[in-house]
Amino acid sequence: MSTYADEVIEFWANVFRACRLSTTGLDLEAFLEDPNAHLERLGLSDALEMLAGGYLPLLPQQAAVRREIDARHPLPAIPQPAPATTRPIPEPPAFLAAAT
Numbered sequence: 332m333s334t335y336a337d338e339v340i341e342f343w344a345n346v347f348r349a350c351r352l353s354t355t356g357l358d359l360e361a362f363l364e365d366p367n368a369h370l371e372r373l374g375l376s377d378a379l380e381m382l383a384g385g386y387l388p389l390l391p392q393q394a395a396v397r398r399e400i401d402a403r404h405p406l407p408a409i410p411q412p413a414p415a416t417t418r419p420i421p422e423p424p425a426f427l428a429a430a431t
Contacts, residue, residue, distance in 0.1 A: 335363060350378050355391045374398040385403075 343366050347359050355373060362369050370376050374394035381388040389397065 332404050333364065344427075346378060346382065348386050349382055351390055 340363065343363055344359060346366065347353070347362050350370070350373075352362060352369070357369060365391035367376075369376050372390055375388055375391070376396055388394075418430070
């Protein structure tokens with residue numbers, strides 16, 4: 332059994348409750364062993380980002396549906412822009428060079 336600081340337990344316990352992970356049969360002690368791995372495995376890897384934005388993460392059942400939809404309909408690759416071409420800066424015309 333590992334020992335955690337109170338702040339760590341409080342933080343991850345809030346995430347555990349917000350994600351409703353007890354509905355998956357997972358207990359807090361097991362979750363605390365590797366919270367990110369559990370969130371990833373359950374399809375809730377964006378839970379911290381959602382909570383930081385003021386939203387509740389998906390329910391575990393909703394995350395399972397999202398994983399299924401994502402598996403059936405993968406997003407197309409995002410095309411990358413072509414690298415920018417550089418052009419040399421031309422020399423200023425003679426009349427401008429003489430004015431300075």
